[in-house]
Amino acid sequence: MAQTYHTTVGSRSYRFASLAELMAKATPPRSGDRLAGVMAETAEERVVAQMVLAELPLTTFLNEALIPYEKDEITRLIMDDHNADAFAPIRHLTVGDFRNWLLSDHATSEVLTSVRAGITPEMAAAVSKLMRNQDLILVAKKCQVTTAFRNTIGLPGRLSTRLQPNHPTDDVTGIAASILDGLLYGSGDAVIGINPATDNVAQSVKLMRLMDEVIQKYQIPTQSCVLTHVTNTLEAIEQGAPVDLVFQSIGGTEATNRSFGFDLSTLAEAEAAAQSLNRGTVGRNVMYFETGQGSSLSADAHHGLDQQTCEARAYAVARKFNPLLVNTVVGFIGPEYLFDGKEITRAGLEDHFCGKLLGVPMGCDVCYTNHAEADQNDMDNLLTLLGVAGCNFIMGIPGSDDIMLNYQTTSFHDALYARRVLGLKAAPEFERWLADMQIFQDISTHRLNDQLPAAFANSLRHLPKEPRHGA
Amino acid sequence: MVHKPSSPIVVENPWERLSAFTDARIGLGRAGVSLPTSKLLAFQLAHAQAQDAVHCPLDVESLASELTQALGLSDPPLPLHSHAQDRATYLQRPDYGRRLNDKSREQLQQAAASQQRYDLAVVVVDGLSALAVQQNSAPFLSVLYQTLANDATDWELAPLTIVEQGRVAIGDEIGALLNADAVLVMIGERPGLSSPDSLGLYMTWAPEPGLKDDRRNCISNVRPAGLQVEEAARRFFLLLKEARQLKLSGVKLKDRSEDDVLEGESGAIGSTRNFLVAD
Numbered sequence: 001m002a003q004t005y006h007t008t009v010g011s012r013s014y015r016f017a018s019l020a021e022l023m024a025k026a027t028p029p030r031s032g033d034r035l036a037g038v039m040a041e042t043a044e045e046r047v048v049a050q051m052v053l054a055e056l057p058l059t060t061f062l063n064e065a066l067i068p069y070e071k072d073e074i075t076r077l078i079m080d081d082h083n084a085d086a087f088a089p090i091r092h093l094t095v096g097d098f099r100n101w102l103l104s105d106h107a108t109s110e111v112l113t114s115v116r117a118g119i120t121p122e123m124a125a126a127v128s129k130l131m132r133n134q135d136l137i138l139v140a141k142k143c144q145v146t147t148a149f150r151n152t153i154g155l156p157g158r159l160s161t162r163l164q165p166n167h168p169t170d171d172v173t174g175i176a177a178s179i180l181d182g183l184l185y186g187s188g189d190a191v192i193g194i195n196p197a198t199d200n201v202a203q204s205v206k207l208m209r210l211m212d213e214v215i216q217k218y219q220i221p222t223q224s225c226v227l228t229h230v231t232n233t234l235e236a237i238e239q240g241a242p243v244d245l246v247f248q249s250i251g252g253t254e255a256t257n258r259s260f261g262f263d264l265s266t267l268a269e270a271e272a273a274a275q276s277l278n279r280g281t282v283g284r285n286v287m288y289f290e291t292g293q294g295s296s297l298s299a300d301a302h303h304g305l306d307q308q309t310c311e312a313r314a315y316a317v318a319r320k321f322n323p324l325l326v327n328t329v330v331g332f333i334g335p336e337y338l339f340d341g342k343e344i345t346r347a348g349l350e351d352h353f354c355g356k357l358l359g360v361p362m363g364c365d366v367c368y369t370n371h372a373e374a375d376q377n378d379m380d381n382l383l384t385l386l387g388v389a390g391c392n393f394i395m396g397i398p399g400s401d402d403i404m405l406n407y408q409t410t411s412f413h414d415a416l417y418a419r420r421v422l423g424l425k426a427a428p429e430f431e432r433w434l435a436d437m438q439i440f441q442d443i444s445t446h447r448l449n450d451q452l453p454a455a456f457a458n459s460l461r462h463l464p465k466e467p468r469h470g471a
Numbered sequence: 472m473v474h475k476p477s478s479p480i481v482v483e484n485p486w487e488r489l490s491a492f493t494d495a496r497i498g499l500g501r502a503g504v505s506l507p508t509s510k511l512l513a514f515q516l517a518h519a520q521a522q523d524a525v526h527c528p529l530d531v532e533s534l535a536s537e538l539t540q541a542l543g544l545s546d547p548p549l550p551l552h553s554h555a556q557d558r559a560t561y562l563q564r565p566d567y568g569r570r571l572n573d574k575s576r577e578q579l580q581q582a583a584a585s586q587q588r589y590d591l592a593v594v595v596v597d598g599l600s601a602l603a604v605q606q607n608s609a610p611f612l613s614v615l616y617q618t619l620a621n622d623a624t625d626w627e628l629a630p631l632t633i634v635e636q637g638r639v640a641i642g643d644e645i646g647a648l649l650n651a652d653a654v655l656v657m658i659g660e661r662p663g664l665s666s667p668d669s670l671g672l673y674m675t676w677a678p679e680p681g682l683k684d685d686r687r688n689c690i691s692n693v694r695p696a697g698l699q700v701e702e703a704a705r706r707f708f709l710l711l712k713e714a715r716q717l718k719l720s721g722v723k724l725k726d727r728s729e730d731d732v733l734e735g736e737s738g739a740i741g742s743t744r745n746f747l748v749a750d
Contacts, residue, residue, distance in 0.1 A: 031563045034563065035563065035564065035565075035566070165495070167493060167495065171492075171493070172744065172745045173492045173493075173745050174492050174494075174495065175745075176745035176746060176748075177489040177490070177492045177493050177497055178493060178497055180486060180497075180747060181486065181489065181497035202741075206741055210743040210745070213743060213748040217747070217748050334661075335563060336562065336563055336564070336565050339563060369661060370661065370662045371525045371562055371662075375518065376514075376515075376518070397495075398495040398497040398499070399495070399497070399499055399506075399510065400496070400514065401495070401496050401514070401517070401664045401665070403493075403494050403663070403664075406661060406662075406663030408518070408664065411496075411506075413499070413501065413504060413505055417504060420503075420504055446504060448482075450478070450482050452485040452486060456486070457485075459746055459747050459749065460486060460746065462746040462749030463488070463489070463492075463746045464492075464746070
């Protein structure tokens, strides 16, 4: 029988009918929780919920599942994979004490790595609800998650980028033009990743081959990915396509993932299939996941949980399959879930913190749509904050404008701004390549070459004289 | 330290001419590693236009008179309003935008009192871009009405409606109240930076409140620089006829064209050939 929670502040008494309700009401305000009808009704109720939550022992989350064990395979994954030995050093803490401990000098990078397997997504979500933005940044910075395929992502002092050369008709010359633009701005060490305009196997295989040819010809220490459904990628592997990374959008409840058309066994099959190709040179992390607050509510699969707790549960799915990259696409879903720049910023920092705390190689699509109350300044702020927090990777797109998905994310220029202002570098293998190819005049000061590097000057001679389309 | 005259403040990209091959913002050049002022302002202008498209209200009166004239209607279109009273509510409460307010529902019930059945109800909805609706509705409907008039079968059209603060699903309630076999929702799509004026077409067979996306067929990106109104009307009419024949819509009506490989504008079928890997 689930517990209820009571407390009194002054003359008012508050009652929270369940742990899920307590978590939801303790959540900093955002439109998606209002839409779901789970948000605190007053500012006072929110802080009271946070106070009650702070008193809860962490063990509460091991004894009381937010979604019943028998109903949800993500709950089963979280409970069955919980490591009691890793949990032992923090077992005695309440949620409030856990915040203190995370911020304390006891919690070094090494210690945080060693307790990871003892932390559940719900514990991470709960403590994040008590934390200010600076707390989320400080602790995330201490959590290091490093992964590798053809290069090494997530080392301290590094900020990688996904080069995203999307095109509304998947035109190969248009895509190649955006890839070249990105490479010549030092982008693409996390992955060269295309969202296909049409989501089927034949189209995906074509785009995989396109990127594979470019990576091989220029010997780029990076990996490619077509962001198509996991079952399409499995079929592409069977057809012998050059698959580096397997993509899938994931959520934090079984019902969310079913609405996306897969379950945990599909992901296990995909990881094994991609690993069997042995295409990595310095590592074997072959999965690329995308997440985002609001996806479970959008799929009508949130079980009354707040959207941030659902999101943290998605990281349990992610960490099971040893991903190279996990990307929270924070502002893509729209203002009914995250209304403005302030809510998007908070969500981005929460997601990055929870992911890193749980041991997930977290990156962020720092982004917004045109119907959100947000603009480039909000993105500059979040990008800078995430750079300070040690975010593994961000997106890189020409001029911030995704002409296929119709939203705005960080540009090639933005990534160089962040690297320059925060003293961050690309992944080491990729950084060496950028220097060798003479893309940078001086890589240590992020000084780009004013001239076209020789290898690429040669390629431009093969340009068709006239574009075939009217633009 | 004196700036060397040989090194320009704004560095142009030697590969700038690649921008002829894509609408992506490539070859922008740089000041240090940052956007040059002209490129920054061009972006800001595009974003301002997209935001204005989201927030500018639909001018119902002028659209109604334009449609009355262009389509030769005997009665002007019926103005309706969703349950979302303003744009801020609309943006945060998609559920409100999917249903009519009480006044509009009563209006429709009166309009449908005759119990007459219709073959098609056309519903014009502001959605996320009033600009798209204002600009593309009359040209598209002129072609569609002509197509329906020329068809061998008679098409009985329900009274035309215009909805403020509406989402796609509101058409299902309207179609049901009007006793229509099928509903066409013409709605302003979420504006992209380069497409603030994009109209979406959604068709449902046997509309009723509560239907999900899998029951609708969509034709997207109708605008002067995208899908032309003649082609959009042609595709919609094919869908409508098929829906009427099979008495269904949505995924079950899906055509198989999406199994195709998109070829874009360059290259032979299935070819990955491009300048980067030409030799």
